[in-house]
Amino acid sequence: MRSGFIGVIGKANAGKSTLINVLVGEKISIVSPKPQTTRDAVLGILTREDYQLVFVDTPGIYRSRTYLTDLMMKTTETAAKGVDLIMFVHDGHAGVDESDVALMKKYLALGIPMIVAYTKTDIMPRENIPADVKKLYDAGIECDVFPVSARKGTNVKKLIAALAARMPEGDKVIAEDIVSDKSEKFMLGEIMREKILLKFDKEVPHGVAVVINSFTRGENGVYDVNLDIVCEKPSHKAILIGKRGAAIKEASSFARKDMEKFLGGKVFLTTYVKVKEDWRDRPGLVKDYGYEPKKD
Numbered sequence: 001m002r003s004g005f006i007g008v009i010g011k012a013n014a015g016k017s018t019l020i021n022v023l024v025g026e027k028i029s030i031v032s033p034k035p036q037t038t039r040d041a042v043l044g045i046l047t048r049e050d051y052q053l054v055f056v057d058t059p060g061i062y063r064s065r066t067y068l069t070d071l072m073m074k075t076t077e078t079a080a081k082g083v084d085l086i087m088f089v090h091d092g093h094a095g096v097d098e099s100d101v102a103l104m105k106k107y108l109a110l111g112i113p114m115i116v117a118y119t120k121t122d123i124m125p126r127e128n129i130p131a132d133v134k135k136l137y138d139a140g141i142e143c144d145v146f147p148v149s150a151r152k153g154t155n156v157k158k159l160i161a162a163l164a165a166r167m168p169e170g171d172k173v174i175a176e177d178i179v180s181d182k183s184e185k186f187m188l189g190e191i192m193r194e195k196i197l198l199k200f201d202k203e204v205p206h207g208v209a210v211v212i213n214s215f216t217r218g219e220n221g222v223y224d225v226n227l228d229i230v231c232e233k234p235s236h237k238a239i240l241i242g243k244r245g246a247a248i249k250e251a252s253s254f255a256r257k258d259m260e261k262f263l264g265g266k267v268f269l270t271t272y273v274k275v276k277e278d279w280r281d282r283p284g285l286v287k288d289y290g291y292e293p294k295k296d
């Protein structure tokens, strides 16, 4: 059997979480069209008879402006170091420029085996693919490049086989039969955050943390989820709530439907919007909301 950890690294919004969800075959990490969707390292585990691939989803690389984003970038750096292989995810449809090459070289320099997953091939001209791959090789990126589309599933099986072949020989690294290391509570908060990322623009969703106050199941089988949506300014609170509560009602309704799918049962969801001024720059609050510095 082959098994090991795969650090999934790349620029923000490259498509890392989407690709992991497709590779694992279940939604373990939230996805949105906005950068900085993933805030914490999330494990996605694919176990088959002859291999186990443990993907480490990481916050995408992006300019850091707050204590929270500093912490996210540290999470990514730490995750990249303790793995058997780095899968660098590149958004093919965005083209290849010097910053991409520089970033790939930075991770190649760690001395850990690396491959490039060149994704989103479904929304770009096919002829750009070999041209970009050549560009990477000419620039000195000495590792295999796999063009894939997470959305269409193109070459996903080939990618899995290539990843499995690159894992060290050994027993499963995660003993239990699980697909993620995160709790149901974590996922419920992430589902709410995903709907907020999808519905609200600019800084509003980036300044949101979701805190699950309680999560219980009644005798009738209905799940009761009570959560706070914490934002960083009173003006953001007004936007989140919307006219007569319409905005938060809509986001909550989408979240509830996804929570029901995830838990496999009816959900009664209660949401409150709260303000904690500039919480993203307050280490104590950042920790309270579940984001902890990672140790090397």
Ligand SMILES: Nc1nc2c(ncn2[C@@H]2O[C@H](COP(=O)(O)OP(=O)(O)OP(=O)(O)O)[C@@H](O)[C@H]2O)c(=O)[nH]1
Residues within 6 Å of the ligand: 010, 011, 012, 013, 014, 015, 016, 017, 018, 019, 030, 031, 032, 033, 034, 035, 036, 037, 038, 039, 058, 059, 060, 061, 119, 120, 121, 122, 123, 148, 149, 150, 151, 152
């Ligand atoms: N067309 C197309 N879109 C994709 C594909 N993969 C991801 N996307 C879209 O790209 C956007 C970003 O996807 P994510 O998976 O959240 O990207 P990420 O790299 O995890 O982003 P961060 O967590 O912010 O670093 C979303 O709108 C996805 O739907 C793909 O293969 N094809």
Ligand SMILES: [Mg+2]
Residues within 6 Å of the ligand: 016, 017, 018, 029, 030, 031, 037, 038, 057, 058, 059, 060
């Ligand atoms: Mg992500």
